[in-house]
Amino acid sequence: MMDRLDILGRPDIERLVNAFYTKVRADEPLGHVFDGIAKVNWETHLPKLYNFWDTVLFRAGTFRGNPIAAHMKLIEHADLSWPMFERWLVLFRSTVDELFAGENAGHIIRCAEDMAQVIHSKIHAIPNPRFNPERLTPEQKARYASYRESPQEP
Numbered sequence: 001m002m003d004r005l006d007i008l009g010r011p012d013i014e015r016l017v018n019a020f021y022t023k024v025r026a027d028e029p030l031g032h033v034f035d036g037i038a039k040v041n042w043e044t045h046l047p048k049l050y051n052f053w054d055t056v057l058f059r060a061g062t063f064r065g066n067p068i069a070a071h072m073k074l075i076e077h078a079d080l081s082w083p084m085f086e087r088w089l090v091l092f093r094s095t096v097d098e099l100f101a102g103e104n105a106g107h108i109i110r111c112a113e114d115m116a117q118v119i120h121s122k123i124h125a126i127p128n129p130r131f132n133p134e135r136l137t138p139e140q141k142a143r144y145a146s147y148r149e150s151p152q153e154p
């Protein structure tokens, strides 16, 4: 059996993202959202996702985008129910596990799980118990209040 190494840098991120979206496109319901409905331009979308995960894992700071808005604009046209997110996660976990093993591999899966929850609850305006205002600590309340006061980016 081939020994799997951890995700160590940008080339590994690119390998992971390429393998993952190959699976996504081959999956009937998910592939339909990307290629049938959103008609994603893969030449520009893949580099954007390299930058996204490179920034999540290695703080590359190269991602420019708005994932909530990108998925929000799809809800009228596509099935973005939780089972679709779960399907996305199953493919993501299996791609990571096939290619890599280690701390970063575990971390990127947990990040994807958290972000799937956040994107799903935001686009459907479903309150997520993890962000229930009643459960915030005083420190979180102060921090969130300061976000609201700071100028919004367009």
Ligand code: HEM
Pocket (backbone or CB within 6 Å): 030, 033, 034, 038, 040, 041, 045, 048, 049, 052, 064, 065, 066, 067, 070, 071, 074, 080, 084, 085, 088, 111, 112, 113, 115, 116, 119
């Ligand atoms: C049901 C599951 C999902 C579907 C069907 C889906 C589909 C899409 C589509 C069609 C786009 C837009 C591409 C474009 O307009 O060019 C997009 C963008 C994106 N998605 Fe997803 N997505 C899903 C879940 C996720 C999850 C869980 C994450 C993160 C962990 C994610 C990360 C992103 C990012 C970073 C972008 C680019 C956003 C931007 O342009 O600013 N997606 N997604």
